[in-house]
Amino acid sequence: MTWNSSGRLARIFVVAFTVAVLIYLIMPTFVIVPLSFSSKSYLSFPPPGWSLQWYQTMMERHDYPQAFWNSIKIGVPVALLSTTLGTLAALGVVRGRFFGARPMSAVVIAPLMLPQIILAIGLYPIMAKFGLAGSYPGVVIGHTVICIPLVFITVAASLKNYHPAYEYAAMTLGAGWWSTFWHVTFPMIRVGVIVGGILAFTFSFDELIIALFLTSPETRTLPRLLWEDLRQYVTPIIAAATTLVLCISFILFGAVALLQRRLSKATKS
Amino acid sequence: MSGQGAKIEYVDVSKRYGAVEALRPTSLTIEAGEFFSIIGPSGSGKTTLLGVTAGYVPPTTGQIIIDGRNVVGEPPFQRNIGMVFQNYALFPHMTVAENIGFPLRMRKTPKAEVAERVKKMLALVQLENMAQRKPGQLSGGQQQRIALARAAVYDPLMLLMDEPLSALDKNLREAMQDEVKQFQTVLGSTVLYVTHDQAEAAAMSDRIAIMNHGRIVQIGSPRDLYEHPVARFVASFLGEANIFDIDKVAPHASGSTIATRHGFSLVSAIASGHEGQCICVRPEAVMLNASRPDHDNVIEGRIVDATYTAGSLRYRVQLAPEVIITQRTPSVRGIEMFAEGATVFASWRAEDTLLVADD
Numbered sequence: 001m002t003w004n005s006s007g008r009l010a011r012i013f014v015v016a017f018t019v020a021v022l023i024y025l026i027m028p029t030f031v032i033v034p035l036s037f038s039s040k041s042y043l044s045f046p047p048p049g050w051s052l053q054w055y056q057t058m059m060e061r062h063d064y065p066q067a068f069w070n071s072i073k074i075g076v077p078v079a080l081l082s083t084t085l086g087t088l089a090a091l092g093v094v095r096g097r098f099f100g101a102r103p104m105s106a107v108v109i110a111p112l113m114l115p116q117i118i119l120a121i122g123l124y125p126i127m128a129k130f131g132l133a134g135s136y137p138g139v140v141i142g143h144t145v146i147c148i149p150l151v152f153i154t155v156a157a158s159l160k161n162y163h164p165a166y167e168y169a170a171m172t173l174g175a176g177w178w179s180t181f182w183h184v185t186f187p188m189i190r191v192g193v194i195v196g197g198i199l200a201f202t203f204s205f206d207e208l209i210i211a212l213f214l215t216s217p218e219t220r221t222l223p224r225l226l227w228e229d230l231r232q233y234v235t236p237i238i239a240a241a242t243t244l245v246l247c248i249s250f251i252l253f254g255a256v257a258l259l260q261r262r263l264s265k266a267t268k269s
Numbered sequence: 270m271s272g273q274g275a276k277i278e279y280v281d282v283s284k285r286y287g288a289v290e291a292l293r294p295t296s297l298t299i300e301a302g303e304f305f306s307i308i309g310p311s312g313s314g315k316t317t318l319l320g321v322t323a324g325y326v327p328p329t330t331g332q333i334i335i336d337g338r339n340v341v342g343e344p345p346f347q348r349n350i351g352m353v354f355q356n357y358a359l360f361p362h363m364t365v366a367e368n369i370g371f372p373l374r375m376r377k378t379p380k381a382e383v384a385e386r387v388k389k390m391l392a393l394v395q396l397e398n399m400a401q402r403k404p405g406q407l408s409g410g411q412q413q414r415i416a417l418a419r420a421a422v423y424d425p426l427m428l429l430m431d432e433p434l435s436a437l438d439k440n441l442r443e444a445m446q447d448e449v450k451q452f453q454t455v456l457g458s459t460v461l462y463v464t465h466d467q468a469e470a471a472a473m474s475d476r477i478a479i480m481n482h483g484r485i486v487q488i489g490s491p492r493d494l495y496e497h498p499v500a501r502f503v504a505s506f507l508g509e510a511n512i513f514d515i516d517k518v519a520p521h522a523s524g525s526t527i528a529t530r531h532g533f534s535l536v537s538a539i540a541s542g543h544e545g546q547c548i549c550v551r552p553e554a555v556m557l558n559a560s561r562p563d564h565d566n567v568i569e570g571r572i573v574d575a576t577y578t579a580g581s582l583r584y585r586v587q588l589a590p591e592v593i594i595t596q597r598t599p600s601v602r603g604i605e606m607f608a609e610g611a612t613v614f615a616s617w618r619a620e621d622t623l624l625v626a627d628d
Contacts, residue, residue: 168325169358171345172429173372173419180346183371187362 029246036239043234054236064241067225071205074136074221078143079201085144086151086200087193091185093152094159095167105156112149119145120213127214134216142214143204150203151196158192159185191259198259202252206245274459275336275426276301277322282331284317291317293484294330299427299461304453306462306470308506309480315463318480319431322461324348335426346375351420351458352429356436357412359404365415366391366400372423390418393455410441417452427459434469446472467507471495479503486628495551500626504549511555511594513548514627524619531589535566537622547627552597554621557584557613564616570594572607582606586615 031045039049058064093105111119123142124133132138166188170180186193208223215224222245229238277299284292292314299305307315320326322333324345332339340348351372359368366387373383391397394414404412413433420428433449434442450473453460464470470477471491478488479502487494487503498504501512514530525542527535535548561567573585573593582600584607587593594615598604607613 163356163358165354165356165358166360168323168345169352169354170360170371171325172323172348172350172352174346174349174375174423175371176344176346176375179375184360187360 032239032242033246036236036243038236038239041235043236043239047236054240058237058240061237063225064222064237067220067222068244070215070219071221071223074139074143074219075201075204077136077140078147078204079197081140081144082147082151082200083193083197086148086196087155087189089148090152090155090159091181094156095164105152108152109149111145116146116207116209120210123210124213133214134219136219139211139214139219139221142210143200143207146207146210147200147203150199151193154192154196154199155189158189162188191262195256195259198252198256202249206249273457274302274428277427277459277461278332278334279318280332280334282318282321282328282333284314284321284326285329290483292321292328293482295485297478297485297488299459301459302457304450304460304462304473304475306464306474306477307480308464308467308470308477310465310506313480314483315480316431317483319429319461319463322427323350323352323429349423349426350429351423351425351427353413353416353420353431353433355432357404357416357433359412359416359419361404364401364403365396365407368404368415369419369422371419376423386422390422393452394418409437410445413437413445414448417449421452421456421458425458427461428453430460430462432464432466433462435464435466442469443472449473471507479506481506498549498623498625500628501547501549502628504623504625509552509595509597511550511552513550513592515544515547518542518544518546518624525624527622527624531592533568533588533592535622536619537624538619539622539624542624545627546624549623549625550594550617550621551623552583552595554617555594555596556616557586557596557598557607558616559607559611559613561614562616565619566622567614567616570613570615572609572611572613574609575606577606586613588615 034047035043035045036054037050037052038044038047038054039051040047089108093101093108120142123138123145127133127138127142132141166184167180170184175183205221206223207221208227211221211224212227215221220228222241226238226241226245229235279295279297281294281296282292283290283294295314295318307318309315317326321328321341324340324343324347328341331341333341335348335350359365360371363371369387369390370383373386378386387400388397391400394417396411396414396418399407399411399415404415407415416433430449434445437445446469453473462470462473474491476488476490477494478485479494480486481502487499489497494503494507498507498510501510504510505512513533513535515527516530517528519526519528520540520542522540524536524538524540527537527542527548529535529548537548556562556564561569568588570586570588573587575585576583577600580600582598582604584596584598585593586596596615
């Protein structure tokens, strides 16, 4: 065997392996999609026939549209809140020169690393005490706790991407604290902030455990409704709703990927 | 462009980070319109001095008086100081014109005036046709000029420059030295220039301060510092120096006779020499001859090697088993060169035997 042909063989192997891993990663997620177009009223793969009836049924039921809007009503304020707080935390930890800045960043990231069930169990009695269990503010606060670290990580990465000399420069040139942030810091971390916000929304939109503890039938989110439905009757309606969630998540992840490409281009120039 | 820089006085300014004294109590006056450089190795305190002047490093003690006003405690944006950073720190999301106009917009200058002053500045740095470009589309030298224009457009009391030319290649750096100097002369600004490149500082400065271990070792004109260094550190930081350790000094009427540690007996025109110093002889002061000349100091040696560079011919000469000195002569056309291993006589005048503190 010549060196050249063995090199080609190795390349074929690498490509085949990569494709196999990708299939392994993505396939389980996509199995649900054809199920939602099934003509029968039970879940089987592959579907015996094709129809859009489950999408129609889903829209006609009152609980699915309501849960969908609940997810958005919770996701948007979570994204806004965690973007603001996460950005401030990143500014403080990355740019601040105070004792304990490093341990501080571990504390900020902790809610993301800890099991969500622990957070949910801890949050529930507190929310109940303040009369917030089952309300929108209750679940918004719960989701924000986990979403702050998401924003913190993306914004901290943007801040570490450039030297604080830009901010010193703005200040020596006469910009106050607020002007420096608004005219210099924010434009340079904007992509990180937006990406963090999208991730926060996506997280809140997909999250189940905290929603189980902190929402009521009036405020329940789409993932919670899916979970409750699953326990009672397994119909392709669930597949249809899941496909909807999938679509929204993929659109948002696509937006993140595009933004990050813009970011890496901007840093190169 | 009013063309008047301010006078800056530092009174016992110091900075301590925990146990580290980054800047020991330092007093210094920079005259209005002066081009003042600070040179020193990294960690010598020069960047700290710049930081406390700009206002983003709060000093531990002392006062900084700019134009009669103590600015310690004032945030950077109230000090009215212009600063040029090492990597220019031009805002990448703004055009060249927006960058230069930034300090004026921060001062709520009327739009028409901003446009006019930006235009004037662009003309001064000869980049009128680059106004609408982004900094990323400019060359290093062009970015440098824009950074200068931005730091000077609002007539700051002084200009601070933090190694502004270090990112440029050598030829461009030398051309930019002249431009920076020209720029300062036209505007009449007071400049505090920080660099680790002694040649760059010497080319532009009225006076230079040499820093080491958080304090200023010596202040003087480039010529002063080279010809009359006070300490071994200054002598060897600025250009090349042949250093001899001293064993014994015997002062007499017209100078002193000095026994070096390696057994040479040298004469110096300096009568106030004492132990605890060392001798510095500049490479240009040394002459090499094939036969013994009649001179104040003559030592026989052997050529170790010769390096021919644009401008000068540099020899290393072994005088004793542990003593090698360097010698420099202008590399003129047709100069005759000594061969490696040749026996030569190194000699210099008593005036060129400098006595400096051994630090």
